[in-house]
Amino acid sequence: MTPDHPIHDMAVAMYGIVKRFPGVVANDRITLEVEAGEIHALLGENGAGKTTLMNILYGIYGPDAGEIHVRGQQVTIGSSRDAIRLGIGMIHQHFRLVVTHTVAENVALGLPGGDFFFPERAVWRKLGQFSKKYGLTVDPEARIWQLSAGEQQRVEILKALYRGADILILDEPTSMLTPGEIKELLTTLRHMATEGHTVIFITHKLEEVMAISDQVTVLRQGKVVATLKTGQTDERELARLMVGREMLFRLDKKPAQHGQTILQVEGLHVLGDKGLPAVKDVSLNVAAGEIVGIAGVAGNGQRELAEALVGLRPVLAGRVLLGGQEVTHSPPRLRIEQGICYVPGERLTGLIPNMSVAENLILKNYRYAPFTKGPFLNRTAITRYADDLIAQYAVCTPSRETLVRVLSGGNIQRTLLARECSGAPVLLIAAHPTSGVDVGVTETIRQLLLDQRNRGIAILLISEDLEEVLTLSDRIAVMFNGQIMGILPAGEVDLEKIGLMMAGTYRSTVGEAV
Known part of the structure; x- marks a missing residue:
């Protein structure tokens, strides 16, 4: 030996x-x-x-x-x-x-x-x-x-x-x-x-x-x-x-087919964990069939913005509208029912680690048919549904009954994305979707986001990976110190200008709306 x-x-x-x-x-x-x-x-x-x-x-x-x-x-x-x-x-x-x-x-x-x-x-x-x-x-x-x-x-x-x-x-x-x-x-x-x-x-x-x-x-x-x-x-x-194969290092990104405005954020103000302003007068729109990327160094209000949009953090002032209907102070469950899906930056906060893969996959829908049969869960329907998603999203797990906490990071992320994208999402908020995953999973996840966009879903992408934001986004918003420094069409991006915006030394007024 x-x-x-x-x-x-x-x-x-x-x-x-x-x-x-x-x-x-x-x-x-x-x-x-x-x-x-x-x-x-x-x-x-x-x-x-x-x-x-x-x-x-x-x-x-x-x-x-x-x-x-x-x-x-x-x-x-x-x-x-x-x-x-x-x-x-x-x-x-x-x-x-x-x-x-x-x-x-x-x-x-x-x-x-x-x-x-x-x-x-x-x-x-x-x-x-x-x-x-x-x-x-x-x-x-x-x-x-x-x-x-x-x-x-x-x-x-x-x-x-x-x-x-x-x-x-x-x-x-x-x-x-x-x-x-x-x-x-x-x-x-x-x-x-x-x-x-x-x-x-x-x-x-x-x-x-x-x-x-x-x-x-x-x-x-x-x-x-x-x-x-x-x-x-x-x-x-x-x-x-x-x-085990040649990596293409490129994605199939078709021209965006913008639909109606799905998400409208107007003058949003949100406090951070320490009670200080974290999101300051943020306004942006996301249309069906487009990806709006938010670029910025960590700690500039991105997490607080995402949590406010999904109902996990209270809004101090401003409005959030989904499809024209105000949801500013709606609870998370109501926003889920209205079609908001969320992939948090800390992937295990979106799952229950000590529950099985199958249980996590139905976590948002277990109250409804076909997963319930009277007061009991319909195990046959859950098994069929979980196996289909595991195969469709290539989740590598010994079994649908395996606890999520023992999966690798990439497979935890696949499980989360499978659950969030498998229903009928109207708006997908994805925070750092490829953080901590390998190059093969990164390629898969990025293509999945583009596929969701091509299906007409509105996507707000939050990422500290500037290359990812540039690759996937149709428009790019840059956040610094809780503020939007500008929203630019992806095809007109000047990397030097984006760097200055990320550092807070330049502000643009281009592309503020769809």
Whole structure:
């Protein structure tokens, strides 16, 4: 099982790793070698087995077969405590922080010894040293809920460094970050590698692999299909290896056939979580058969706007009309019945993780025929409906009864889109629909949105991915500090001008209405 060549130069070596779950082999005899001091990208589609493999290295799962070597020594990692003792740290895609506690308190949690009453005080000095050394600036007295996603990620990295980790695993580390935060993170990781840390970078983003990694291992359906030096490959080859086919990198976008105005937003004002204005005097229209994209850096009112439109956040002033009928203060259930569908940026907030795929697919319609039979659910109708949607939207799940929380990110997103697009939507509000999913799923989701548009559905697309907004939208609205800086026809977009609008230094009055 162990190779003939010496492995003492390897920070991590995993040989013949097998991990099975009911109905699926997540890791199928995987071999992975990571040299000390390198950044190694682990690339693959959602569900390819990347996170499972790293969960084994971090002690969350035990392998069913295979060997693990750390710094040349064969080891058994039975828990995360074992991994930490071996100098391995893992920063998960969804941060594991206590949001009501301070940065220092989060770092101190679980540390042995220290001051019983104020253990965080002993942390402050060392945090300052790490901050200066790696550029991980964060206020140790700030509470987690006050921090941006990028700052919270810095806290997770600082936690790992504080515990002595010199092998860092980052699981989809850029999925929740702004472009500026992504750039800062990549710079930090490169600096850490030059200081001798080993970084394993789980991702599906090809441009990040090319920008940061020294080597890349590609997984597909639980198996290694290639390990390459990054400088000797390109995005097209990596995409082909990842999905098993040539990627076209283009979509079938037909000219828009605008119908009547479906969504009218007039002078909308909405407060944010802290009670401060988050949406300020926003006006826009979306017609049937068009996609209006909202571009902007995270935190400029996009989330609050979407939540106000679907009834999850109260409107302070202004009006929201759907097909000419005012729904400004209507409850979410009434808006659903009137044809508003919503794909939230945090996909699990739109689903119930501990319910099955089938149950989540009927979540909006379980009260109605054919899913009810008197006071009882009609299991036959639910089974037929769920199986049809699973096949139609290519949801990879062991069974319709599988709990949503065990699916990969891409398949969670497919489940959500299947439910929202399968009825008779009039307006689809899609927030970050391809965030955190791989290139193959991204292509599928983008084409699905175009197909919905071609069916005459009005779509409001909210995305921090400017390339996505430019590719899909018929008109583009740019938000900054809760305001619309301008609405431009997609065919007349000036990238420099959009950049200035996103930064709040330019305002346009072109294309304010359909």
